[in-house]
Amino acid sequence: xxxxxxxxxxxxxTVILHQDKTTPMVVVNTLYDVGARDxxxxxxxxxxxxxxxxxxxxxxxxxxxxxxxxxxxxxxxxTSNDIxxxxxxxxxxxxxxxxxxxxDRMLSLAFTEKSxxxxxxxxxxxxxxxxxxxxxxxxxxxxxxxxxxxxxxKWATIGKDLSHIENATMSDVKSFFKKHYHPSNAILCVSGNxxxxxxxxxxxxxxxxxxxxxxxxxxNPQEPKQEAFKxxxxxxxxxxxxxxxxxxxxxxxxxxxxxxxxxxxAVGKDNSSVLxxxxxxxxxxxxxxxxxxxxxxDDGLFVISGKLxxxxxxxxxxxxxxxxxxxIKESGIYxxxxxxxxxxxxTSKAFQEQGLLNRSINLSxxxxxxxxxxxxxxxxxxxKIESIDLISFAxxxxxxxxxxxxxVCNNAK
Amino acid sequence: xxxxxxxxxxxxxxKISFVKPQELCINxxxxxxxxxxxxxxxxxxxxxxxxxxxxxxxxxxxxxSSLLLSGTKQRSSTEIHxxxxxxxxxxxxxxxxxxxxxxIFALKNNIFEAFCLIYDSxxxxxxxxxEIAEKITEKRERFKINSAKVGFTAQRKFQEKIFFNTxxxxxxxxxxxxxxxxxxIVDFHDEWIKNGLYKIAVVGNLDSEEIIKITERCKPSCISxxxxxxxxxxxxxxxxxxxxxxxxxxxxxxxxxxxxKTHDDFFDFSILNTVLGDYFGSRLxxxxxxxxxxxxxxxxxxxxxxxxxxxxxxxxxxxxxxEASLNEIKKEIxxxxxxxIDKSEMELVxxxxxxxxxxxxxxxxxxxxxxxxxxxxxxxxxxxxxxxERIHQIQTEELKSxxxxxxxxxxxxxxxxx
Numbered sequence: 001x002x003x004x005x006x007x008x009x010x011x012x013x014t015v016i017l018h019q020d021k022t023t024p025m026v027v028v029n030t031l032y033d034v035g036a037r038d039x040x041x042x043x044x045x046x047x048x049x050x051x052x053x054x055x056x057x058x059x060x061x062x063x064x065x066x067x068x069x070x071x072x073x074x075x076x077x078x079t080s081n082d083i084x085x086x087x088x089x090x091x092x093x094x095x096x097x098x099x100x101x102x103x104d105r106m107l108s109l110a111f112t113e114k115s116x117x118x119x120x121x122x123x124x125x126x127x128x129x130x131x132x133x134x135x136x137x138x139x140x141x142x143x144x145x146x147x148x149x150x151x152x153x154k155w156a157t158i159g160k161d162l163s164h165i166e167n168a169t170m171s172d173v174k175s176f177f178k179k180h181y182h183p184s185n186a187i188l189c190v191s192g193n194x195x196x197x198x199x200x201x202x203x204x205x206x207x208x209x210x211x212x213x214x215x216x217x218x219x220n221p222q223e224p225k226q227e228a229f230k231x232x233x234x235x236x237x238x239x240x241x242x243x244x245x246x247x248x249x250x251x252x253x254x255x256x257x258x259x260x261x262x263x264x265x266a267v268g269k270d271n272s273s274v275l276x277x278x279x280x281x282x283x284x285x286x287x288x289x290x291x292x293x294x295x296x297x298d299d300g301l302f303v304i305s306g307k308l309x310x311x312x313x314x315x316x317x318x319x320x321x322x323x324x325x326x327x328i329k330e331s332g333i334y335x336x337x338x339x340x341x342x343x344x345x346x347t348s349k350a351f352q353e354q355g356l357l358n359r360s361i362n363l364s365x366x367x368x369x370x371x372x373x374x375x376x377x378x379x380x381x382x383x384k385i386e387s388i389d390l391i392s393f394a395x396x397x398x399x400x401x402x403x404x405x406x407x408v409c410n411n412a413k
Numbered sequence: 414x415x416x417x418x419x420x421x422x423x424x425x426x427x428k429i430s431f432v433k434p435q436e437l438c439i440n441x442x443x444x445x446x447x448x449x450x451x452x453x454x455x456x457x458x459x460x461x462x463x464x465x466x467x468x469x470x471x472x473x474x475x476x477x478s479s480l481l482l483s484g485t486k487q488r489s490s491t492e493i494h495x496x497x498x499x500x501x502x503x504x505x506x507x508x509x510x511x512x513x514x515x516x517i518f519a520l521k522n523n524i525f526e527a528f529c530l531i532y533d534s535x536x537x538x539x540x541x542x543x544e545i546a547e548k549i550t551e552k553r554e555r556f557k558i559n560s561a562k563v564g565f566t567a568q569r570k571f572q573e574k575i576f577f578n579t580x581x582x583x584x585x586x587x588x589x590x591x592x593x594x595x596x597x598i599v600d601f602h603d604e605w606i607k608n609g610l611y612k613i614a615v616v617g618n619l620d621s622e623e624i625i626k627i628t629e630r631c632k633p634s635c636i637s638x639x640x641x642x643x644x645x646x647x648x649x650x651x652x653x654x655x656x657x658x659x660x661x662x663x664x665x666x667x668x669x670x671x672x673x674k675t676h677d678d679f680f681d682f683s684i685l686n687t688v689l690g691d692y693f694g695s696r697l698x699x700x701x702x703x704x705x706x707x708x709x710x711x712x713x714x715x716x717x718x719x720x721x722x723x724x725x726x727x728x729x730x731x732x733x734x735x736e737a738s739l740n741e742i743k744k745e746i747x748x749x750x751x752x753x754i755d756k757s758e759m760e761l762v763x764x765x766x767x768x769x770x771x772x773x774x775x776x777x778x779x780x781x782x783x784x785x786x787x788x789x790x791x792x793x794x795x796x797x798x799x800x801x802e803r804i805h806q807i808q809t810e811e812l813k814s815x816x817x818x819x820x821x822x823x824x825x826x827x828x829x830x831x
Contacts, residue, residue, distance in 0.1 A: 343499065
């Protein structure tokens, strides 16, 4: 059980406190309700570029990292299609430094031309490193626009094109900040070994004076229901042919998320999963195969991906894959398997909750979903899932007209 | 009224209390370490085998370690994995030059059973032909994918230069997977897994009887004389480039032979390494990423081997920035050799290191890992107290002289690919 307290400052900032007296550290985690789905199609990659700029100095503080490191702390951040999350981990006695730094950049950034210019270049190098300079690196740049036609999930957080990042201007940056970076669009979670008698006052001191703003309305285009199977082939200089089957499924806050999570473990998480046993071990059609869900806040994807063994055709794989998926639609996952998966989920939850940073990020994320207490409730949701629920998930999801297939073909073949 | 221009006052970390695990001797060379005090249900068992890459041809060693749970006379691979799942357990197999580390993660009520299952499966592994063939195919495919990455190419070249002319410098080739026989794998397993267990580490609130049972079960596979390591490394200095026309980034790997925790200069060089490249605000990050924007990341590390160690700088930079990046790296190293680090940077690095030290001692798992990382060199927790003391005391002159002593540009192996 993760204990916490929750309240709101008058400027709209949601605060979550989670005390842990066993650690010498504190974590200050700040989640902003903004991600790549909030970008305009002409200016993609912005939420992520902005995350970089958040380390480029704020209105009263020249060098964010330097001040934090001086106090023995460290920090990092990540951006997804849904959220942008920042954290500082710092010795408990220096908690004020983290509050000072995080609140000042919520108040306002320094907005220097130098920072923008450098971070544009850094992000371009990140784009190259992750997406361009390795085999299969650009798969998600291709798969997203195949699976999503209208919804902003059709572009990756890094952006749809390098030029969008290259052309980002200071006025774009400022208006993005104004719209998304203010107390009412943020969740602050302070956890660890803070002083209970002082913490609320400390938070009020640093964050209380930041002017509130209007939480921006999110009106994203709905993805229309898919009516027909979609398929795309791309040719790349890759060692082996690869396939990515993406099935539409429900959002994070639906039962689909939990069913999809268990189903993906069952069919493609590790050596003992259904697809690994049948397609890799028994039939030797693939050299690797995985299944996972995107877990996004709006409608997500259930993805089955892998690489074909030499001499195996996409059609052979397709036949056998659908045969197995159809079997699952009929008979589900056998009982013993389901118990094993649930047991593994319990173990991994216990390990996740061990870490203070994980707890802080999860509390913030569940609060964004509606209630931080979700952190204590979601284990039970997994445990209650039965085979019949999985069958109905499979019947709804593993349908050809609900599927987009991306094939990455070796140039030479 | 809050003055946002002034940083809040901070407190220095003076002392950290380190907790040693309990030690149970299995024989004169092998012990079980146990960190019992865990405030939740989680637990971990680590099994260390002297079956690292240095012991045989890389292909044999890597196939053997990745097939340790691939089946016994009694159980198939799938049966083993299904049983592990039933216990809600996870495992991880790590292979390095020095050894194989098998980590088992589970809730404490299941960990003993998971240990028995995994330990027995490893000891009784029979390496079915089909499993070997499947693994070879998988490794071959993985190798092809990795070969397309500049980081992999540079790392291999670097390994060749850093471990020059030693048992550590073998590079696996794709054709190696065609020539290994089952007998070689089985023989390797007999020699180094069945008789190669050299350490056990347990974190978790298990019953004492379970701990005793673990030691008893492991006894037959324990090594009987202490581990020895190759010590005489000397890197091949020079500039080496592997061309890859289509690459949009070049990988850089720069370094030289250094030492491990047993060396007198370890503390000073570690602190110097932090200044240069081991944190977000390091000289290399500040210059090459945060000022020039040539890369997404650059860092340096002091990596250790059982009998030695090496220093390495690594980065992936835009191909058009390769020469400029190398020049800037050289410049940063020369600055450390010739200029004093100023007071405020000294303060910052000291505070940062102390903060990291505090974090790395947070909780039973972190504490066990701290202990394992000194125990590997027959040192104990006192090492960290000495390190903290050294961080407090070290002067800028001393860092300059340690830099001059070790970081001469001409002594480095400078590798790029892309």
